[in-house]
Amino acid sequence: MDNNNDNILSVKNVSKLYGPDKNKAIEMKKSGTNKDLIHKKTGVTIALWDVNLDVKKGEIFVIIGLSGSGKSTLIRCLNMLNKPSSGEILYEGKNIRKFNKKELNEFRRNKISMVFQQFGLMSHRNIIGNVEYGLEVKGMSKEDRHRKAKEMIGLVGLEGHEYEPISSLSGGMMQRVGIARALANDPDILLMDEPFSALDPLVKKDMQFELLTIQKKLDKTIVFITHDINEAFKLGDRVAIMKDGEVIQIDTPEEMSTNPATDYVRDFIDGADKTQVISVRNMMVTPNSIVRKKDNLSYAIRMMRSNGVSSAYVVSQKMKLEGIVTIDDALRANKDGQTISDVLISDIMTTTPDTLLSDILPMAAEARFPIAVIDDDGSIKGIISKAQVLSSII
């Protein structure tokens, strides 16, 4: 049950402490003392405490948290740049903490690579020299690694710049080189520690888009760190939120927005643009006035009156949505002896349950009636009002 085949990485009970008297600090932590007090009393920083998480093959797993919450410490444990104080890190079931030097280098050369916040590029090498670095240290022939590096440089959109020096590049281009270098080894896992934090907002947006494109194409597993909640929700298949070295919630962005585990999470994601992650399904309500097309008008009028609404949704068999009748039309038509079909407004706005709120924002602003939510075969699943859509923005 533990060694789920979908999990490429598993972090189990990992703690990392910096400082002299670790045992005392562990005692204090276990008895519930907080991190800052422990640091004051013992000089020990608890950078990670009992972290458990699984990264699934092919997903973008985002880690978010405030400065000092342990994000970098955690991601650096995944390739053993930091050695955990306790716990296990499993790569495809093998505990990487038990790797000897040679195994660790093999792991780093072939399975996992890293992209750095300040790019970590080597200024004494040109672009291609940087991109081929990982291939060079594992002993690939010059010809092969040049070919591979060129391919990667093309992938990140820098073809033609191969022999340019690093210092001539803009931040965005530097990070493209960083990404190309990380991809050159063809690793299973890409570790990215705030890779876009140093970039200005427009470039950042481009890079996010590009990363998603690359990930779709190459199907890599990505562990991505950010402190920008919008970035986390935009990129992450799942997001882990950290506080004081501990993981407090791991969920999909949508689940996290709709069900924050604690007030801390709620506050944290408060600033996020939730329309980008919440789909219509989560906000829609069941319409209380549904009439069938063959019902008579007086039934429809009674229904609307008793529910206190000014319109009713009209369906045919199997709840297939036909349109709307308003109470005004219904009253007039009833006097004239007409039927529902005569006053049916069939030209109404509809959406699907999986649509993101952000995508129906413009529609909602203009809608005269609540927007009907229908599934693939046209049956009504719920409705969503202008007020509900707009309230999710705040």
Add this chain to the structure above:
Amino acid sequence: MSAGWIYNFPFEININLKAIDDAVRAFSVKYEAFFKVITKSLGGLVNSINFVLNKIPWFVLILLVFIVIWRTSNKISKGIIFSSLLFLVGVAGLWNLMNETLSIIIASVVISLLFGFPIGILISTSNRLNKAVRPILDTMQTMPVFVYLIPALLFFGLGKPPAVIATTIYAIVPIIRLTNHGIRQINAEVVEASLAFGSTKLQSLIKVQIPQALPTIMTGVNQTLMMAMAMVVTTSMIGATGLGMEVLIGVNRIEIGRGLVSGSAVVIMAVILDRATQGLVQRSEVKTDGQ
């Protein structure tokens, strides 16, 4: 009278200077064979360098200086000025003496780099080692240089070998310091990147850390060379022949002209060596900037 203790120490120790002298002398006698080997090889080294230098036709060396200075400074005028200055040394009849001095300098600098560079790298990898070595380096650099002359003289006799030893002790410090410093100041992310891609420690050192530290290391080479030049006259006191000896004789005999001319030749040598190695520093900077 009663206030005398304010200006006098309560007691004095008689340091047995004679005992120190005797101990050092006994040491030199005991390991005489060992010191003889070193003396012989150093003498051999300096003589062969001198032999090679004397084989180089004068105009070739002048042309070489012209090209090196021109290429490193990117100015033809500088190349012309410095090669003409070197020509002056030749026509002043000091060419062979200059070669003699140069061979001592080259031997000392090569030995300094041979030991200093690895030591610098070694102490850059360990904070504890760095802390231990630092006071030794401080002492080596602040100790009056004449103090080195006496043991050098005792262990290695008169002549060029003790000059090389004394010069090396004095000149090795900057290359150790700046190699250490150069490697320590590299951006940590760059070193981490090299490790994250599965470099061994040696690969990281050779492919990333040393190239990244190269401008600083080159500054160290330059400073080591300049320190060695500063010892030229001093070491002539223990019998190192060459330009330094000429200056010393000029001073001793109050032959101002002799002292001035050979002194100028020393300055010209120093300036040319400085320029040439400064050029190396700049070139390596350009390389790490990647321009």
